Amino acid sequence: MQNPTLYILAGLPASGKSTMATALAKHTGSTYLRIDTVEQGLRDLLDTEIMYEGYQLSHRIAAENLLMGNSVVVDSCNTINLTRDDWQQVATSSKADYINIEIVCSDPTLHRHRVETRTSPVPNLALPTWQQVHEREYHDWIHERITVDTAHITPEESFARLLTLLQETDA
Secondary structure, eight states, X not given: OOOXXXXXXXXXXXXXXXXXXXXXXXXXXOEEEEHHHHHHHHHHXXXXXXXXXXXXXXXXXXXXHHHTTOOEEEEOOOOSHHHHHHHHHHHHHTTOEEEEEEEEOOOHHHHHHHHHHOOOSSTTOOOOOHHHHHTSOOOOOOSOOEEEXXXXXXXXXXXXXXXXXXHHHHO
């Protein structure tokens, strides 16, 4: 039996990350775990500011699924090395494989347009402004990853590129 895989997606808001994550979860039959949904659910229930609690809760949900043999697609910004390392530890401690996937939009004008025109499927979630996205802390990667640039191609083309890159990592 093949080990389950934790697909660790990362990228700034409006880069195309959630589009890629949902497509990947559907394609692979993996559990889809969106940090925005978990964090907003906690905010709605507890009426308090949520910092790292959403990630901690999501780690447990992901680990349970991985231990049951289910692959998991994690949809979160993961802009700092701490969160990236923590996700890898979740996979390792659950005896699962993991793949880091960075989604970027390399065209700042297009990225800004996406930020300013998108809506959220998560009820009550306040989306960040362009200034907040632009100023967000984003660490250089220290781990191997797949990178997909979604600028100037369709979501379908972006996903096809992701699948090609995933197949190349299996070779």
